[in-house]
Amino acid sequence: MDPKDDSNPPKASADQSTWQSTTLAASLRKVPVRQDAFTTLSGLPIKELYTAEDVAGIDPARDIGFPGEYPYTRGVHPTMYRARPWTIRQVAGFGTAEDTNGRFKYLLEHGETGLSTDFDLPTLLGYDSDHPVAVPEIGKIGVAVDTVDDVHLLMKDIPLDQVSTSYTVNASAFVLMGMYEVVAKSQGVRLEQITGTCQNDILKEYTAQNEYIYPPAPAVQLVVDTMEYAATMMPRYNPVSVSGYHIRDAGATAVQELAFTLAAGHCYVTEAAKRGLAPDFVAPRVSFFWDIQNDFFEEICKLRAARRLWARIMKDWVGAKDPRSWMMRAHCQTAGVSLTALQPDNNIARTAIQALAAILGGTQSLHTNSKDEAYQIPSEGAIKIAVRTQQILALETRVADVVDPLGGSYYVESLTTRLEEESEALIRRLLDRGGMVQSIEDGFIQQQIADSSAAFQQAVEANREHIVGVNIHVEPEAPLPFDQFVLDPGLAERQINRTQGIRRSRPQAEVGSALKEVEAAARGGKNVMPAVVRAVNAHATVGEICDCLRGVFGGYRGPLVY
Amino acid sequence: MKPPVRVVVAKPGLDGHDRGAKIVARAFRDAGMEVIYTGIFQTTEMITRTVVEEDADVLGLSILSGTHLHFAEEICRHLREQAAKEVLVVMGGTVPPPDIPKLKAFGVAAVFGPGTPTAAIVEFVRQWHQAR
Numbered sequence: 001m002d003p004k005d006d007s008n009p010p011k012a013s014a015d016q017s018t019w020q021s022t023t024l025a026a027s028l029r030k031v032p033v034r035q036d037a038f039t040t041l042s043g044l045p046i047k048e049l050y051t052a053e054d055v056a057g058i059d060p061a062r063d064i065g066f067p068g069e070y071p072y073t074r075g076v077h078p079t080m081y082r083a084r085p086w087t088i089r090q091v092a093g094f095g096t097a098e099d100t101n102g103r104f105k106y107l108l109e110h111g112e113t114g115l116s117t118d119f120d121l122p123t124l125l126g127y128d129s130d131h132p133v134a135v136p137e138i139g140k141i142g143v144a145v146d147t148v149d150d151v152h153l154l155m156k157d158i159p160l161d162q163v164s165t166s167y168t169v170n171a172s173a174f175v176l177m178g179m180y181e182v183v184a185k186s187q188g189v190r191l192e193q194i195t196g197t198c199q200n201d202i203l204k205e206y207t208a209q210n211e212y213i214y215p216p217a218p219a220v221q222l223v224v225d226t227m228e229y230a231a232t233m234m235p236r237y238n239p240v241s242v243s244g245y246h247i248r249d250a251g252a253t254a255v256q257e258l259a260f261t262l263a264a265g266h267c268y269v270t271e272a273a274k275r276g277l278a279p280d281f282v283a284p285r286v287s288f289f290w291d292i293q294n295d296f297f298e299e300i301c302k303l304r305a306a307r308r309l310w311a312r313i314m315k316d317w318v319g320a321k322d323p324r325s326w327m328m329r330a331h332c333q334t335a336g337v338s339l340t341a342l343q344p345d346n347n348i349a350r351t352a353i354q355a356l357a358a359i360l361g362g363t364q365s366l367h368t369n370s371k372d373e374a375y376q377i378p379s380e381g382a383i384k385i386a387v388r389t390q391q392i393l394a395l396e397t398r399v400a401d402v403v404d405p406l407g408g409s410y411y412v413e414s415l416t417t418r419l420e421e422e423s424e425a426l427i428r429r430l431l432d433r434g435g436m437v438q439s440i441e442d443g444f445i446q447q448q449i450a451d452s453s454a455a456f457q458q459a460v461e462a463n464r465e466h467i468v469g470v471n472i473h474v475e476p477e478a479p480l481p482f483d484q485f486v487l488d489p490g491l492a493e494r495q496i497n498r499t500q501g502i503r504r505s506r507p508q509a510e511v512g513s514a515l516k517e518v519e520a521a522a523r524g525g526k527n528v529m530p531a532v533v534r535a536v537n538a539h540a541t542v543g544e545i546c547d548c549l550r551g552v553f554g555g556y557r558g559p560l561v562y
Numbered sequence: 563m564k565p566p567v568r569v570v571v572a573k574p575g576l577d578g579h580d581r582g583a584k585i586v587a588r589a590f591r592d593a594g595m596e597v598i599y600t601g602i603f604q605t606t607e608m609i610t611r612t613v614v615e616e617d618a619d620v621l622g623l624s625i626l627s628g629t630h631l632h633f634a635e636e637i638c639r640h641l642r643e644q645a646a647k648e649v650l651v652v653m654g655g656t657v658p659p660p661d662i663p664k665l666k667a668f669g670v671a672a673v674f675g676p677g678t679p680t681a682a683i684v685e686f687v688r689q690w691h692q693a694r
Contacts, residue, residue: 121575121576121577121627122576124576125576127576133575133576133605134576136575136629136632136633137575137576137577137627137628137629140627140628140629141577141627141628205578209578209579210578210579210580210602211576211578249581250580250581251581337581339676340676340677341656341675341676341677342677374656374675374676375656375657375658375659376628376656376658377628450584450588453581453584453585454584454585454588457585457680460679461679461680461681467677470677471679480659484658484660485658487628557601557603558601560599560601561584562583562584562587562588562599
């Protein structure tokens with residue numbers, strides 16, 4: 001640098017426009033900015049500088065507040081991680097129940113503090129393992145569960161009153177929730193002590209993840225059944241984790257993720273209210289699940305905006321009065337879709353940075369992806385690095401020692417507000433055009449997501465968006481830096497044999513009677529959960545119970561939108 | 563001039579991950595090809611029937627559920643038995659590299675992993691079509 005530049009420093013500007021016309025303009029004449037426009041990953045504009053002028057419309061008392069108080073912008077707990085760090089909750093599931101139970105124990109041995117379960121596709125879609133469409137899929141992307149006996153093996157030696165466990169299941173969630181209850185009771189856990197979460201957010205299945213069985217309207221009523229049942233019987237259990245994760249990974253922007261997810265939460269609570277269940281009866285146990293993408297600040301602001309907007313929706317739109325109804329409690333996962341198959345070691349860095357954003361955003365629990373997940377179920381070595389990443393963040397960096405450290409940043413507060421405003425407008429648009437179910441059936445939401453996904457792909461292919469190792473800093477392909485994950489080739493046979501053995505030896509009359517009760521409850525518009533628990537207890541299968549409701553509700557195929 | 567390439571894009575099995583399939587279907591469509599997207603939950607029989615009835619030149623399979631070997635073997639065999647002409651079968655999704663030679667032995671012409679530009683997939687199909 002020319003030392004003469006420092007000899008005559010510019011005069012301090014009185015305001016931003018003066019600074020822009022003097023100091024900034026002089027700098028731009030010498031060194032222009034590197035691109036015409038800067039935007040967030042979701043396409044929102046990023047200015048060169050944020051100042052007090054950008055937060056002039058934000059009322060600190062009304063919009064930011066204090067942690068543990070409405071509108072919860074700064075966090076749902078007053079002390080956040082100073083009292084207790086976030087829960088390290090890695091999702092795991094493959095093979096049979098014994099295989100996944102082994103992975104659970106491996107994770108707990110390495111310092112994981114909560115469990116989360118992935119089920120295989122037949123379980124998610126309500127098919128038993130010996131159904132023809134199920135056979136090639138058994139245990140491939142999650143654990144195979146046909147009967148409560150599988151869940152006993154899955155949770156073996158896991159104290160369900162101490163370790164909170166999440167089940168990633170949606171269309172057949174009502175069955176798995178019943179199985180979880182039966183297994184917890186058999187461990188001696190009282191119903192009111194049972195903790196844990198069921199994903200059970202069917203609406204995002206129709207828009208993003210596509211693992212649905214029944215048409216959307218009755219499927220939402222099944223979700224309400226589980227909310228009512230949990231609130232009545234298992235008050236510490238979270239029966240719904242409303243999920244933006246899959247919406248975002250399917251290609252949505254942060255604004256769309258916020259809008260479609262909070263609108264889904266609003267839909268469940270208002271549908272419950274139509275059945276006479278007060279918002280404060282069900283909403284305190286509605287939790288959320290977010291995707292944490294690569295735009296560091298946007299993701300932090302997304303979580304802050306989600307808390308504020310959910311609090312406002314619950315308090316002002318729905319009329320909830322219990323502060324627990326206003327709190328947007330969240331699980332986060334680093335973005336699976338951001339993992340690259342090329343140069344997979346780089347995924348460790350991506351995941352660490354995304355994890356940091358989730359923590360600075362105030363998540364309650366976190367899954368960090370493993371570097372090999374663009375190829376396979378994570379290998380033990382890769383998943384250990386993912387757990388260690390969270391431990392380094394919790395124990396070495398001191399980011400957990402202060403609540404909402406970025407609160408008050410001009411940029412962060414401004415972007416938080418922008419995300420809230422944009423997503424609120426989209427939620428209102430959804431409600432104006434008939435609500436979630438209508439916007440699923442006519443493909444409106446799917447089209448929005450597909451368009452965002454295509455726009456991102458075009459940006460990558462035009463090199464406007466860079467992915468290190470994919471379209472920039474590319475290297476010749478090298479041997480993969482992880483062990484191949486191999487499933488036991490005999491697992492399908494073992495699973496089918498076990499299920500068929502149970503079908504032969506169970507109390508047949510009780511199974512038949514319980515299944516009739518499930519069907520009658522569904523036909524009569526009654527809560528199916530008591531009958532489902534009875535059927536599960538009699539060793540009825542996931543497929544049999546889901547078939548009862550197929551007979552009542554029918555199946556569903558969504559509109560083909562791309 | 564040859565008629566436009568007819569491409570079926572299909573999601574076999576129970577896998578719901580359709581972001582890649584939709585992106586590739588859109589890229590084929592934007593490249594002027596005639597695209598039939600089957601949607602999700604397709605069996606081998608359904609996919610084979612669609613290819614035959616639509617008189618498709620190309621079948622693109624997208625699988626992210628670990629069932630790629632099963633469906634590639636079955637679908638390629640059914641197409642050889644039932645299709646009146648040679649159908650180019652290409653695949654995308656999460657495929658561990660050791661499985662790629664096995665997929666090619668079943669009859670899959672190319673496997674496009676995550677990160678493949680859609681332009682490369684379109685170009686592969688176009689060159690195959692021109693060479694026929």
